Amino acid sequence: MISVTEALDRIFALLSPLGPETVPLRHAAGRVLAKDAAARRDQPPFDAAQMDGYALRDADARSGAALRVIGAAAAGHGFAGTVGPAEAVRIFTGAPVPEGADRVVMQEDVRVADDQITVAPDADTSRYIRPRGGDFSVGDRVPAGRVLRPADLTLLASMNLAEVPVVRRPVVAILSTGDELVMPGETPSPDQIIASNAFGLAALAEAAGAAARLLPLARDTAESLDAGLSLAAGADLVVTSGGASVGDHDILAACGAQLGLEQAFYKVAMRPGKPLMAGRMRGIPMIGLPGNPVSAMVCGTVFMQPALRHLGGHPAAAAPREAATLAANLPANGPREHYMRAMRLPDGRVAAAGRQDSSLQKVLSEADTLIVRPPGDSARHAGETVEIVKI
Numbered sequence: 141m142i143s144v145t146e147a148l149d150r151i152f153a154l155l156s157p158l159g160p161e162t163v164p165l166r167h168a169a170g171r172v173l174a175k176d177a178a179a180r181r182d183q184p185p186f187d188a189a190q191m192d193g194y195a196l197r198d199a200d201a202r203s204g205a206a207l208r209v210i211g212a213a214a215a216g217h218g219f220a221g222t223v224g225p226a227e228a229v230r231i232f233t234g235a236p237v238p239e240g241a242d243r244v245v246m247q248e249d250v251r252v253a254d255d256q257i258t259v260a261p262d263a264d265t266s267r268y269i270r271p272r273g274g275d276f277s278v279g280d281r282v283p284a285g286r287v288l289r290p291a292d293l294t295l296l297a298s299m300n301l302a303e304v305p306v307v308r309r310p311v312v313a314i315l316s317t318g319d320e321l322v323m324p325g326e327t328p329s330p331d332q333i334i335a336s337n338a339f340g341l342a343a344l345a346e347a348a349g350a351a352a353r354l355l356p357l358a359r360d361t362a363e364s365l366d367a368g369l370s371l372a373a374g375a376d377l378v379v380t381s382g383g384a385s386v387g388d389h390d391i392l393a394a395c396g397a398q399l400g401l402e403q404a405f406y407k408v409a410m411r412p413g414k415p416l417m418a419g420r421m422r423g424i425p426m427i428g429l430p431g432n433p434v435s436a437m438v439c440g441t442v443f444m445q446p447a448l449r450h451l452g453g454h455p456a457a458a459a460p461r462e463a464a465t466l467a468a469n470l471p472a473n474g475p476r477e478h479y480m481r482a483m484r485l486p487d488g489r490v491a492a493a494g495r496q497d498s499s500l501q502k503v504l505s506e507a508d509t510l511i512v513r514p515p516g517d518s519a520r521h522a523g524e525t526v527e528i529v530k531i
């Protein structure tokens with residue numbers, strides 16, 4: 141069996157980041173910029189007042205003489221004339237500084253009498269002018285590959301870019317398999333259960349920036365699986381759940397090649413998630429998840445989300461790990477990398493759940509952390525540091 145790292149590398153090797161699409165800025169948050177975006181204007185586009193006050197000649201500010209106010213400039217309404225000696229223009233923050241003026245004196249530092257002002261002798265000496273292009277100039281770039289954060293959207297808008305090229309959002313087709321499955325809201329027969337995996341997987345996919353398509357449930361026959369897989373055409377990734385193990389009804393494992401699967405690997409040294417497979421199904425990258433709900437969700441976190449992020453233009457990177465302190469002892473680990481369901485305590489320490497069976501959806505729902513135990517890890521004691529993945 142291959143390691144988790146090896147499996148993830150082989151999955152990344154099946155994928156290339158998708159091509160660009162143009163989206164309105166309003167829908168660009170969290171997307172990856174596909175090409176450099178270049179400013180179409182200078183910001184500010186003119187020398188702009190930084191304070192409410194008076195625009196005048198610096199030399200006049202120091203003389204203490206009375207200056208005549210010859211007009212006003214507000215944001216969006218410049219003053220068309222020129223400020224000459226012994227003159228001033230009433231100005232407001234954001235307004236273009238008029239020709240001739242090279243300083244703005246704050247109104248707090250000015251005495252006003254009719255249309256005359258006098259600058260106080262102890263006036264603040266700053267010029268309070270934001271120079272044209274002081275923020276950015278025409279041609280300044282936001283580089284391709286940038287994950288667009290709120291502040292980037294502000295910048296791109298200010299650059300006068302109404303739309304931006306971003307890496308296309310991956311589409312993942314999710315196919316749940318199993319004769320025992322019915323959809324939530326239906327009435328199961330006594331030997332049936334509710335198909336739950338696809339709902340968690342779709343949410344994981346969306347959290348990784350993808351669009352999820354839930355395909356109709358497939359039954360444990362090659363024909364049904366074949367029909368289900370044909371509905372995945374056009375997706376960027378196919379994710380199946382169930383039928384991955386060695387039982388007589390585990391059709392995907394038994395008939396994968398017959399259904400069009402070129403397998404990249406089958407089985408990973410991890411727990412839960414051992415019967416994971418990946419490859420290309422009819423040319424589309426595919427990840428075959430085990431049916432046990434916790435296995436499906438853990439593999440969704442460890443493999444599907446990084447795969448979707450990479451398709452969406454992010455670097456090929458594993459789910460981020462952090463260090464945390466154990467709140468209680470843990471027994472030695474076996475030969476597979478173990479992703480233990482755990483809770484973070486208010487003080488930041490982590491405690492593994494008492495029951496780790498891969499079918500327990502309530503335990504997973506109550507967990508907010510996976511403690512990652514390396515293969516063969518020795519017993520760990522409270523107070524020791526372990527690696528975690530937040531979920």
Ligand SMILES: Nc1nc2c(c(=O)[nH]1)N[C@H]1C(S)=C(S)[C@@H](COP(=O)(O)OP(=O)(O)OC[C@H]3O[C@@H](n4cnc5c(N)ncnc54)[C@H](O)[C@@H]3O)O[C@H]1N2
Binds near residue numbers: 316321336383385
């Ligand atoms: N002899 C062996 N048996 C099993 C092995 C093994 O190595 N040798 N591996 C076990 C492990 S580990 C896992 S994980 C499971 C995974 O098997 P499959 O991927 O074939 O999954 P299924 O048999 O289809 O289902 C397992 C379990 O999960 C339930 N299930 C399936 N799909 C859904 C769904 N969409 N929503 C909710 N629950 C689902 C299903 O009813 C089963 O209870 O195999 C072990 N066996």
Ligand code: MOO
Binds near residue numbers: 412430435
């Ligand atoms: O790996 Mo299975 O996923 O242990 O239950």
